[in-house]
Amino acid sequence: MRGSDTRSPHDQDEIRSIRSGSDVFIRIGEREPYGSGDRSFDEAGIGHRLVDVTEDFEIQLVRLSRSLRRRTGLSVSRNDARHSRSRGPSR
Secondary structure, eight states, X not given: OOBOXXXXXXXXXXXXXXXXXXXXXXXXXXXXXEETTOEXXXXXXXXXXXXXXXXXXXXXXEEEEHHHHHHHTOOOHHHHOSXXXXXOSOO
């Protein structure tokens, strides 16, 4: 079974970590495949969605409000990039 994410942009930053399976992440018209071990940071308000989600897909998702990020001084890699990525082990 393959699926899609139909949610609209949200008002919280997201940190995603793919635990198993795979998906294709679409952001501003760009498609990026993700698999087990991959991680990403996505800034609030930027439209994105998941497609081609595999049946064994499992994700750890952390959402952070902008006010929490400001209060804690959490800095985002790549000079507060709207989207950044860390690849898992070689496949």
